[in-house]
Every structure is written in structure tokens, then in C-alpha cells.
Amino acid sequence: xxxxxxxxxxxxxxxxxxxxxxxxxxxxxxxxxxxxxxxxxxxxxxxxxxxxxxxxxxxxxxxxxxxxxxxxxxx
Numbered sequence: 001x002x003x004x005x006x007x008x009x010x011x012x013x014x015x016x017x018x019x020x021x022x023x024x025x026x027x028x029x030x031x032x033x034x035x036x037x038x039x040x041x042x043x044x045x046x047x048x049x050x051x052x053x054x055x056x057x058x059x060x061x062x063x064x065x066x067x068x069x070x071x072x073x074x075x
Contacts, residue, residue, distance in 0.1 A: 003049050005043070005044075008034075008038055008040065008044065008052060009054050011055065015063065017067075019034050019038075024071075025067060026048055026051075045057060
């Protein structure tokens, strides 16, 4: 199944994240850019799509742990 833009919003909602949080998590410049992706005005890059498909395939608890670990990582 190919991921559609509206699927991105569903994944964000599945993980109970705001647009601000999800944009930060995905390293998207601004929550408005994420909104544009969710409504189909913009398209995410291939890496983002692949990563979200992977994340969505994980059990929720495991995915949430990965999200938290990534958000806590300091460059």
C-alpha cells in the first residue's frame, strides 16, 4: 500500500502528537509545512515516507519508545 498524505495525519494522531511535536520529530521546518503535507499541498520526501511506514508497522508501544528515544537524542 502506498502511503497517502492523509495517512500521515492518521499516524500523527495514532501517536497522540500535536503538529508542533510531529514536525519537530520529523525535522520539518514548521508545523504549517506539516499541515500542508497532511492536506496534500506538499509531499514529504521519500525517506520520511519510508520511515513513517516503518514506524506505523511497529507495535504502538515499541514505536512510542523509538519516538521518545529519537526526541531525547542530542546532537
